[in-house]
Amino acid sequence: MSNAKDFARLPGFRDFPPEELGLRSHLFEAWRRVAARYGFQEYDAPPLEPLSLYVEKSGEEIVGQLYNFTDKGGREVSLRPEMTPSLARVLGDRSRSMPKPIRWFSIPQLFRYERQQRGRLREHFQWNVDLVGAAGPEADAEVLAVALDGLRELGLDAHHIRARVSDRRLLAGILGALGVPESSLLAAYGVVDKIEREPRERILQRLTDEVELPREVAEAVAGLFDAPELDAVEARFGQDPAVAPHLASLRSFLEILGDLGFGEYVDFDLTIVRGLAYYTGVVFEIFDRAGEFRAVAGGGRYDRLLELVGGESLPAVGFGMGDVVLSDLLRERGLAPDTSHSVDHFIVTIGDEQASLARRIAASLRGRGRSVVYGVRGQSVRKQFSAASNEGAREVLVLGPDEVSRGVAVVRSMDSGAEREVRISELLGDAVVGA
């Protein structure tokens, strides 16, 4: 006989029994509703793709993190670690003939072969929203509004969450003004990204050693984040022609988010740069205000990515929002929905003579969209009521010989215990029954 352990699910993967799937569906439905309100259309692509699709975008070093393998046809393939390359591939075939901007979203399951740690999974679901073919702060704001509205739809308001936003062009202009050469920008972003989490001395050391900045430039860069408010940045750099247009654009972005109802959710934060190399403008990350969790979502503008994987050169802005941190946050804040099972009606039969009638009533009610379960033949009435309770039935319809002979059934509300009689012809007919 086989060993049950051989059948255990793989490390880093989740089963979704109904009580877990209920929360997942709650997220997916909210995401789909909100995306539709902003005119976004859903797409999907295969969970397995050519490995080259990811290597081209992210370099060979990405392979170490991928769930990749050689398939039986000798192809180098990978479970998808992110959706953007597939989006670029699908758009590449068709974007030239499509009206712009293109508003698309997807909810893929994504995979990484990461070292196992507590809370680090090898798969998660991610809401991917992209607006392609439009540049400018309106498009940036529209996409961040979708992300924030998706969270608001789930009950998270400006007291629970905030978006930290910046713009790489703005940061580049400021760093340039401070003496950071353009060739060092990406390395400097990497240090700025850690500025909250590492001590000043360590930051200075990384700026001089890794980014190879002179000590006084390194100190100026590190000092920048002592007064990170937008007004302070403007007062200091607002006259610099490499900074001014990006400041104006960011102000416009924030103003539009205000119009869209999300002013309270958004904070300017120059330390937000995002890890990935391909962002070219606005960048943002959404966190819980209490700072207990990792980022709930992140995104930004990536104007040169699509052409990298063979597509048309199109400006684009998008975000990804994972299900794992968000589910934890909703549970922690008491915002996870009640996912316990329920049905509208459970039909109890006193004797097997009513079994056929019970089924015909079930068919009729189901035809009107109701959820109906009936007792298993031969089960005692007590056991059937217990089953009705297990099914979370709102109402029990009792079919007994006396009532049936009078053409009625007894309907008992499982909440109140109140009983009433309903005509069987009504249960079988077109008139709507019950509450």
Added chain:
Amino acid sequence: MSNAKDFARLPGFRDFPPEELGLRSHLFEAWRRVAARYGFQEYDAPPLEPLSLYVEKSGEEIVGQLYNFTDKGGREVSLRPEMTPSLARVLGDRSRSMPKPIRWFSIPQLFRYERQQRGRLREHFQWNVDLVGAAGPEADAEVLAVALDGLRELGLDAHHIRARVSDRRLLAGILGALGVPESSLLAAYGVVDKIEREPRERILQRLTDEVELPREVAEAVAGLFDAPELDAVEARFGQDPAVAPHLASLRSFLEILGDLGFGEYVDFDLTIVRGLAYYTGVVFEIFDRAGEFRAVAGGGRYDRLLELVGGESLPAVGFGMGDVVLSDLLRERGLAPDTSHSVDHFIVTIGDEQASLARRIAASLRGRGRSVVYGVRGQSVRKQFSAASNEGAREVLVLGPDEVSRGVAVVRSMDSGAEREVRISELLGDAVVGA
């Protein structure tokens, strides 16, 4: 620069741009609605599982058809080719403490590494519905009713489709009565499964050579299907104690399906045995009546499967319904829905002065659940109307300087061209606007 061909999707996999995803969502939503009406709850499990989960159930020969590989941790793994082993694994952990019967469904994407042929994909989505912990014709009928109701919900009625049903215990009893030894039953099922598609002589040859039946037994078996109606079978074998109880059970199964409203959909058909070894009772396949397509769905009772993969020994009945044949059938019968994109409102601004107002109106309408897109700043009015048409807008709200100064917007129906004025305070407020 990279070669776009390297990024092409893998053979046998599908992209789902929005117009394709629309049909897929249409299926999934119908499946979920119908499953809920019968009290079934959705679950899911990982798309990647230990290879042993499938080998244990189906034997080493299954490996040739699987999308399996060795992962970076040296584990033998496989993309899931079917859902039942995962179901058994998830239930194995918890079924003992759950009230029976258990009604669960899932819509997994499944994978097989099959040789590439026209119309043969390496992935598909499958509606999997299982009722676990109940034996008997009520449970069998309930599950087939879910399958048929799922198709009816999509517009396929008894004129379009039919379920061909049989029972392996019945066939076993009849074959036994004809002289087939029990040890030859599985081999005989394999020949019966092909009886429609192969000439009588070939069937006879296979029954004598492969199943090793004496010539007269082979002829009796082949002749059985000359008069395959249930009444004929009953007249001939109804007194045989190895046949009679299974005939009664099948009659009851058909009667229950009649009560549930599916009598017209169901035909008794002794040639239906299903390919898989693990079925133990009722078996069924659903086809289009015209016989143009492969099976739309198939299933049956499998009372010994769950314990095979380490679970509790529980009677179970279930089916799988794939998305590929069903989508083709719906398209062919004109039942695929219109999946063209549409939004409720498109907001046109005459000048940039109205841009902020347009966004505030959009936010207000979206807050009431409407889908709203607005024009890109600086676009001509003509281009904005063209964009409204591309978005499939039902109504265009036009914000012009004169109207705005009077506190109104012009609402144009894109269907009728009719225009009316609406107060902007209404668009921004709580009152519901539009149709």
